[in-house]
Amino acid sequence: MTTTPKKPKKLSMKARYSALTRDLDWEPSYVEFEKLYPHVTYEGIKIHDWSKWEDPFRLTVDAYYKYQAEKDKRLYSVLDGFAQGQGHLTLSEAKYLNAMKIFLGGVTPLEYQAHRHFAYLSRHFAGPGPRFAALCQSIDEMRHCQTEIHTLSNYNKYYSGFHNFTTQHDRVWYLSVPKSYFDDALSAGPFEFLIAIGFSFEFLLTNLLFVPFMSAASFNGDLPTMTFGFSAQSDESRHMTLGLEAIKFLLEQDEDNVPIVQEWVDKWFWRGYRVAAIVAQMLDYMLPRPVMSWKEAFELYFERQMLDGLFPDLAYYGIKPPRFVQQAIDEKEILSHAVYWVFYNFSFAANFTTTIPTEEHQAWLKQAYPDTFEKYYQPRWDRAKEIADDGGRFFFGGLPQLCQVCQIPMTFPEPGDPTTICQRNSEYNGENYNFCSDGCQWIFDREPEKYIQAWLPVHQIYQGNCGGPSVPEVLAWYGIAEGDNGEYEGSLDHVNWTRWHAQQADITGAHPDAQDAAVDAAAVKEA
């Protein structure tokens, strides 16, 4: 078929965007500029012409709401159908949801914080282009927070670990990793926040969180998560564009901005990359049907697209790849194994369970990590299995030393030596501070006054601020309920999963007693 040419519109997209965003701005006449926009100079960033900010999406309010409403409609019809059709029983396995418990406690509250802070930017930037882009992103982030809660609330009806995520975000040891990362950004100036979250997180690293993970949700039968993930990700491409425009705008405005931006890129790449370690272990260990290893995802979405694609563009402005990028590349075959081992050791104090990877899963890990898994990590799992087969289950008995900056326990190896744990330290005002890496130490040494204030979960427990000195008291303060934590095999979720599938198989209902066989077997074992 042939299409007829479009009827001429009254305004082109460019003219419409200009009329409906830029033209609504005005020059203040009875308030001084510095009083209207008090936060845009103290970071040392120089802006000469705010109108040079480009928005390639040329989004206007009417178009924005039209498409966002359509995205929500599509998502909520999927959520409804999945709930109505007992979709949770078609997941690959109940243990898959451990990844979603981490997502809900670790990521969803950050969406809300991003909503708040982009609203602040949409007030305080001194140009209508970035203000409007920040306003749209602020509303997007609220939508992401809400859709994530709605998506995962259906699982909360049937599974443990989802019920208390907001309190846990503020209290549980491993959730202080994403929380402190975002608090670090929120307490920075508006331009640093833009480079921290808009550029370094949204552009450089967000693909590693969402894209492989949503493909994994699709592969593991989690239709709602796949749908909300892709729905959020369609906004994400707009956020990436904002982040990229932001950095180019700052670099083009004044040459003096270049060294400031370079240090922020160096800092925020490393901060974001350390948080992404949690994603690495989800991809490699928590998916019963793995899709893409961390190493593959990192090579494709970071090395190929960012280092080979983006950074030659930024070199034009004098920006170099992030300072500690080589260390991240060197860690790609180590990262997930180190972090999941920590989770295996400490899941008695978390809102999720862990277990030894199955033989089949270990065979996949061996394929994905031919140089490291069999040599360094398989022997650990062999040992953990021996202990488990003898009727024990190994959990770590003490509390770990945390990194003062990223707040991850000391678990990362020395560069070039996977068998030695790296630890660095700096002295400040007569106190000793510990770090997991050169990157985190460098970040601390730049701004020690900021990081000495860190709320480190282990220190807080020792100081008596977390419910009491014993493990049960701390878990009660965390709001961990029976079935949330520990080992997956034999856990409440595992037992229920087995029972529900036995019920489905028993189509005549001839053996109603047998339906509870799994529960009874577990009870007998305990007795």
Added chain:
Amino acid sequence: MAERVAQARFVSVDLQETEDNRALIEAIVADNPDIVANHFPGVVKLQSATQLVVKRASVEERLGRDWETHEFQMAIVTVAGNFTEWDEDEIVIAWEH
């Protein structure tokens, strides 16, 4: 460890692989001769060594209805490159320097 060697640059766009997006994906493949398409669960990744162009007319021809370039936002998952052009008639994704 050895410094990594940079590899050839590409621009890319990842789209949700749905029935709604079939016409869009076909149009992009037809309009970009050096395109490479990789399929992941739920997603198709379109890559090009030069640039990627999305033409309204090509999408409409396959879709059999009017299509505005803003609708591209419903399909996109992620992008590597800049949107160097986005108007009524086409979207162009390329690196700038």
